[in-house]
Amino acid sequence: QSGYWFGKLDTRPLSLFRLFFACLLIKNAIYNIPLAGDFFSDFGYLPRLVLFDSLVRTSRFSIMDSISHTWMAVGFFMIWIVVALCLLLGYRTKLFSIINFVIVLSVHERNVYILNGADTVIRILSFWIMFVPLGNYYSIDALSKRFALYRKSSNIKDLRVNDKLHTTFVFPVRMIQLQISIIYLFSFFEKMKGESWKNGEALYYALQLKSLTLPTGDWVFEITPLWVMSALSYFTLAVEALFVFLVFFPIGQPFFKLVALGMGASFHISIALTMSIRDFSLVMLISYLIFCEPDWILEIDSKMRKSLQKLRLIIHSMNSPLWLLIAMTREADIIVDTNVTNHKQIDKFSAIYYQDGNRCQGLDAWVAVVSYFPMGNLLLYALRFDFFRLCIRSLFTVWVKYLVLPYPDSSSVILTNQQDLNTLSIDNFGRISRFIVLFGFMFGVVWYNLSYLVDTEDLDEVLPVNTSISDVVRIVGLWQRWQLFAPYPRTxxxxxxxxxxxxxxxxxxxxxxxxxxxxxxxxxxxxxxxxxxxxxxxxxxxxxxxxxxxxxxxxxxxxxxxxxxxxxxxxxxxxxxxxxxxxxxxxxxxxxxxxxxxxxxxxxxxxx
Known part of the structure; x- marks a missing residue:
């Protein structure tokens, strides 16, 4: 189906992925700070002099090649934290997704000897997400677009969250999904070169690796019968072999995709509960968000919202932080009383009311407001503190003052209705150029992985990729090999x-x-x-x-x-x-x- 590969897709799953992926990036950046001196400076275990002497290849790029001192490396990781925070908030998302990729690539190329499979997944995801819109939902960028429309029209309807879909050209999204599927598929191929996976003993050997197991893994190894371990070894092979076929099967969707995600989730949760393999299960589960149907997210969103009666706002000032609340909610949730919100009466009233007419004040007002957001209940404890509420109010007030909003005019033309959000930023030339570029990168990724599927244990003897393709794949950070306990677990x-x-x-x-x-x-x-x-x-x-x-x-x-x-x-x-x-x-x-x-x-x- 051409529409599946070249049509349009709601970007809500991409925005949700951004939130979780940015949190993982922040965690990685913070964890690198204590290691700045040991692994990323000239005074640690891998000075640049040693690195450049015989260990690095020519087809690479790293800003950290210019960093010599520990304080410089710490500063670099602090910049990474700021960039990841901007991604989390959805502020200038495209720009900071590009900067994040440059930072991730620089960190990884500076010291490849401490990287595991999770780092590779983070790096390649950081590359692919540069080509998709991550900030259409749950972001400052989305708020900024609505405020820009309102400043032009002065109609509050342009400020509200609407039900129109923000879509994008689907091919780049399919490339991300294909990249995740490639991880499983080529890991399966690598495992098939080892006897321990074929005879079902792989998990038995994997759980003997005390350097990689949790205490729970030690316990599982002691009590689990060998036949159960064999069954779980074969289940691992089934997940890796079937994943790509189930998620891309042309019929029976989204059922088969849900089966694949369920099998994969159970697989990764099992790993997370028994083995101390840093971030791998976490980043793979986060990547599953890109496979989610928008309807699934909307359904979960509605389940997480606390059911309350509709609120009515009367705003006393154009500098009121409640303008941000208006821009974050739908008209079906919160009503703005336009009878009093006009040029003459704008400074006389300020209140939040329930639909039944009862006024909502103090902490009750905060609770009522955050209950309209999916994760709002998580803030209820923090909202009990006056200082926390004061900080939020002050921040929002400064933000609204910076926006310099005009007085509302309900009689003005609604600009939102004049824009087709389904066709924004997508044209034929853009589609063709994206297809050519991304197809070329994916071709290089597949070829690069295929080059390792030869019957040899010596990496230096592996059939090399074409030099030009190899250089491109490596310099853009897409180098990868999925030897996940393959061809057999370490003995x-x-x-x-x-x-x-x-x-x-x-x-x-x-x-x-x-x-x-x-x-x-x-x-x-x-x-x-x-x-x-x-x-x-x-x-x-x-x-x-x-x-x-x-x-x-x-x-x-x-x-x-x-x-x-x-x-x-x-x-x-x-x-x-x-x-x-x-x-x-x-x-x-x-x-x-x-x-x-x-x-x-x-x-x-x-x-x-």
Whole structure:
């Protein structure tokens, strides 16, 4: 059906997606601040000198390449928070979606060794959403458009939320949906190269990875029969193999799409409840909002609103914050009494009334107002505090004063009725140009993923993508590979220990400050979770320059920053990977082993 790919679509799901995705971006930016010195400065574990020496490719872009100090990295993340807040509020949404993508790409290219699958999803979503309108609903942009119409017409009807749909060219939205589906499809293909998924033992091995499991996952591993784990392994394959077909099946919609989203949601919720894989389930569930039908959102919206009788407003001033309330609500919810809201009477009355004539004042008025919004009930507790109400009122008053609104004139022409919101900003040239550009990017994404589907475990031997396509995919941040516990879950689980010997004979684990032991540091939440990926990369890959930088960091920290005197300085250190091999069903737990990754001396006289 041509309309499915090249028609129009209500943008309400995109706006709802923006709200949740922006919150996730803010969380990521905040979590990066404590890591600014360790992972994003020249005084941490990956200085730019090491990065540029042999680790980076030419087809890349990162503003953070110019950042050397910790305070500069912190400032960069603070800017990211502001940008994400603007996205959350829907302020100049298109501009800040572009800026956000540049920031996300810059952060990821600065240190790819701490990234997991969730980061890749965030980056590629940040790219694709630049091509769709995110601010038509639930945004400052939408309010600004209504205020602009009102300033031209002076008719309050132009200020109200109306029932006309804000639609967009659907092809860019389908590309986002296809990108999400590609994650599942190519993860399935990658899994089919491993025997553990075919014989149903994959989940049994995955739940042995203590570095990736929650305490609930440990409990599930202990009590779950092997046949249940096998069934869940096959369910994972079913979700990944069927998702793309169910959401794009040409008949039986939206039923099949709802089945796919339900299967996927149960899959990701199960992961979130048992494994500490940072943000992956969360970002995938957020991406599902783009698949939602507008009718589903409207139905949920109506269910979340508290049922109250209609309100009637009498506004005393053109600087009243209640003008924002008018712009946020429909005429069916709140009536503006135009009999008193005119040039002569505008400064005489100010009140909120129920439809039965009873006046609504104080906290009751606030409760009545927020009850007309879907998430309004979440504010009820905060509204009990006078300071919170004062802040909102002051902010809204300043905003309305800035708008310089004209006196209302109910006899003026309604401009909203003269505009076809279904055809705004979309023309034939725009459709064709978007189709060509986005189809080209999607072609590159598919080709890039296909290039990895060869029977080899060595990434360096994988059949390369055409160089020009590869460069484009990488430089725009669409590089991706979906080895999600594929072709089989890791069979080795461990952590890095850094035993350091001081000149006075003291030996400690430099990472913890304690004696070396077999207690694995497990991160369940917070910024420290990025260490898990960093440690795994250092063990699996021969990044000698990174290992050298890590060891040199300890020498600098203990001998320069702490200014230890001769005789108590750090002399030598090693980086060990302390690990345990997974065991097959019915076999005993394996003992810990040690792999020496690096040996280092801080002074030449201690060379060995």
């Amino acid at each position: 080795i689980d461990g952590w890095i220990v850094a035993p350091g010997k001081f000149e006075d004979g003291t030996t400690i684990d430099l990472r913890t400050g304690n004696s070396v032991n077999d207690e694995m540091k497990r991160w369940f939440w917070g910024p420290g979770m990025r260490w898990k990926k960093y440690e795994a990369n250092l063990y699996r890959k021969q990044y000698k320059s990174i290992k050298f930088a890590w060891a040199a960091y300890y020498c600098r920290y203990y001998n320069v920053i702490e200014s230890r005197s001769q005789g108590s300085r750090l002399a030598t250190l090693e980086l060990h990977y302390r690990f345990r091999r997974s065991h097959a069903p019915e076999e005993d737990l394996n003992e810990y082993e040690t792999s020496v990754l690096w040996k280092h001396w801080c002074f030449s006289e201690y060379k060995y």
